[in-house]
Amino acid sequence: MTQKNRLPKGGRINRQKELSFKYDGKNYIGYDGDTLASALLANDVHLVGRSFKYHRPRGIMSAGVEEPNALVQLETGEYGEPNTRATQLELYNNLTAKSQNCFPSVKYDIGAFNRLISRFIPAGFYYKTFMPNMKGWMFFEKFIRRTAGLGKSTGLPDPDHYARKTVYCDVLVAGGGPAGLVSALNAGKTGARVILMDEQNEMGGWGLTSPNMQIDGKKAIDWISDMLSKIAKLDNVQVVPRCSVIGYFDYNFLTAVERVTDHLGAGNGGSKPRQRFWRIRAKQVILAQGALERPMLFAENDKPGVMMSSSIRTYINRFGVLAGDNIVITTNNDTAYFSALDALNAGAKVTIIDIRKDLKSDLLEKVNEKGITVHKNSAIVNVKGAHRVKAVEMMKLSDDGKSCIGEKREISCNLVGMSSGWTPTVHLYSQARGKLKWDEQRTMFIPDSCQQNVQCVGGCNGTMDMSDTLNESAVSGVKAGKLSGNKSVSATKHKAVSHTEQPPRNLWIIPGEKPITRDRKHFHDFQNDATVTDILLAGREGYLSVEHLKRYTTTGMATDQGKTSNINALAIMAEYRGLTIPEVGTTTFRPPYSTTTIGAIAGEAVGELFEQDRRTPMDAWHKSHDAVYEPVGDWSRARYYPKNGEDMYEAVQRETLATRTSVGVMDGSTLGKIDIRGKDAGKFLDLVYTNVFSSLKSGFCRYGLMLNEHGMVWDDGVTARISENHYHMTTTTGGAGRVYEWLEELHQTEWPEMEVFITSVTEQYAVATLNGPNSAKVLSKICKDIDLDNEAFPFMTFRNGTISGIPATVYRISFTGELSYEINVPARYGLQLWQEIIKAGKEYDICPYGTETMHVLRAEKGFIIVGQDTDGTLTPMDLGMNWIVSKKKPDFIGKRSFARIDTSRQGRKQFVGLLTDDKNIILPEGAHIIESKSIEPHVNMLGHVTSSYMSPNCGHSIALALIEDGFNLKGKKVNVATIEGKVYSASVVDTVFFDKEGKRING
């Protein structure tokens, strides 16, 4: 395989190392140092994809991050990756890639049918056509999405691993071109800790594109290696290649992605991560990201073989690739002339079409000398060729530049270079909240002012002259080093051969043969297939603001985020509206600057490390006994223990019945536990609970409700008084964290004078809860030093003792209404305690049960679960829990709000029980309680079902509900509507369904 377009010498490639690769099923050869794009161009492959909407053939347009067209499907199987930019993809041996958005092949693409009807599918077509009829859209959407689009995700787990790194530095330099190198060197000389990052595989930036430019009396390429060796001598400067700074956030917090082993090929990274995500906090930031060339908006400017003029130069000088040997370069500025000269030197025939009227530049002489024909005041009106440029058609421009005049001339060529000026890469500066100002003369937004500690240098500061760039970078480097607290040094001085630019001519739309609306397509956003007429259509339809324009035409919304299209789009809209560009405004640049793999952002936080999964000390037993888990807050709790193929319903019915018949045991270790001490502990608890705790005797427990200041229930639990100045509080599992933080908040900000010490001890204790008539019998077998007699150890007290030698605190509290013991032991004994209980309980057929059975058992007794039966809008009175609200205390959190008109009114939603007429109907939780018997609109909703279960102990389904004026409805019927459209009749009853007298509490 010959590399037809490879130059005999030159470039930063290693010609000794051939690499073979496969593109669209064909084998090619490239060199080490190539990108996929340069290797394809070396093999004369221009056509690399089909466009997003019209399926037009597209070629490689640039040589870097701004590439809108050359997005490829890289590799297959688990290493597959869609939308990889061929211009940034370093070639490795046996690389395999495919074109995207085409079927069956890039040359013969069925979707290209869209091209034929493109006149009828302008911006907004799909929405206008399908949206008025939503059903139609729902049907057609999947087909439309299939024809429009980019690559395909593999749908497989990512086999690579990614790393994450957080660093703090004095100076971060983003961009390793000449400006970045000088900045880093000077900042480094101050002694500052400097990090220099560049997205390319080697430092040098623009210097790699123009290696023969003279800097400090040397060729740029030699000057760069000189600078790098100077920087390498400074231990305090870290140089990171292949690393894109993608985000700039508050307080100089930046993010970057380093492609650590991507260039070695899929799966060849070894023990190293594929990519590394950097989180950087820098005292000072220097942005040296350069500038991006803008495309020129002439007709058919998207044909394969039309590329940015500077990219032609990059391919020649950096990769030794002449992408075409018969080149037409069209420009409105001087920089393209350098590309023309380099192409000529590389052996190409070159013609320049300059839209400017009068050319005074010394460059004109230079190119004329070499025999390059320059057509001034002329423009391309058509590009011929289907899969590759064959010729351009050129006409003279009218005086005002609004139309083309005179004879049409055809110039044959196989490559077109275009340049319509430069856009400073101000993305990061803008993300940093930097303000931009418009430079009318040079038609660019340049940095103005920023609240953060940031400086822009070189191209991204709008400084296009190389001498100015280098000296400004040197001064900025020293300044950044000094401002970050390092010594002051004198800035290095530099001199580059300068060129005096002749001002550009700004024709945002290059006129064609016909008026623009009837002319061939002039693309401004290549990746999203948006044309100049789309912008004008948006204007006519009133989408005038840039935000509307962007969404209507999808300009700038593709993966390149409009790097080449934004300014052109703004300018055209400004022209349409008769405003200046700053008056039209820009949209906000948002991170990431360039496309980033989700894998890099996720880093190690995948799989098991994705989220904290808290497990109790008894977890090993639950696991080995086939427990089914449910997440509760951060915890995974055993939900039920199915036996012999039971489903949840069957298992829960069995567990519920067994607990009330004999004895059950539950792992309650997840319960929030807070240790509260200090001489004001009682006083403090009186303020955070609705009832009184200062009067509680040592050795006793009390159930308490916590309200927020609005008077609404937000947590509950039992608190025990261990001694005079020591309480042990329990909270709900999910509420433990927020209750703890709330207590600290109240203590520290409202009552700092109180002597209270609050400590979370949730993880310090494992808890097993014995419930059921036989629980005392089981406990007595393993606990010999606590008298379990009801008189000696009454309900709502606790005792300390030992259980099979384990120190334990046993609380006689109950969430089931049964005789119950809540056994707390130091967490490390949790599993042993559990095993002892199971062993001791064997003769009573002890039944381990999970959270689901706990829910049924407590519902049978009408006990609330905060967050299930309550929703932050219920007072204790709404729950029928007036008994827990102290009338004596002058103050507690929430008390004052009881007197508010809305809180104290009659007929609020109240907590009641429901019994369905048909005892076998289990109402769905969340079902609406309605006035009418049918669900024809409009029905009044009176409330909803909060909890609902089949109660085997009652032999009837039971439900708890919140109903407006529910207390007064007791004994009456209500209707409950389900989502399936059924309506059930139910009686409003008391919330206690089982053991109404509460006799079972003492066994």
Add this chain to the structure above:
Amino acid sequence: MLYVRDPYLNEMRDQTEYHIRSEAHKARPLEPSKVSDKDWGDYIFFFANTKGIHFERWVNFTGHRKWFNVIRNTVTDEILATYRPDEDVKKIIADLGIDKKDIKVSGVLKKLKKKSS
């Protein structure tokens, strides 16, 4: 991501170590039962919601768990000062040279009996 001087550690820390709660210097009335419905409503429902200089409460929830106050410009997200509840806020405001008329806090502050925090 914001970067704050933790007034207890006296060093710069990342925002992710903190929870941010509502307005600072909004003391709970000493005797809520004596506060009118309107003032109570102001206390629990109404906040300064400033565009500009905002006094707010932060808590370190990953380490020492102490509460402190932050003066932040809600427009620029610049943090002007951080201080412990026992520090003299008047002096901090004076040191920063903030004009009194730029300070907007909940009206309730003036009416309710203030406490040290």
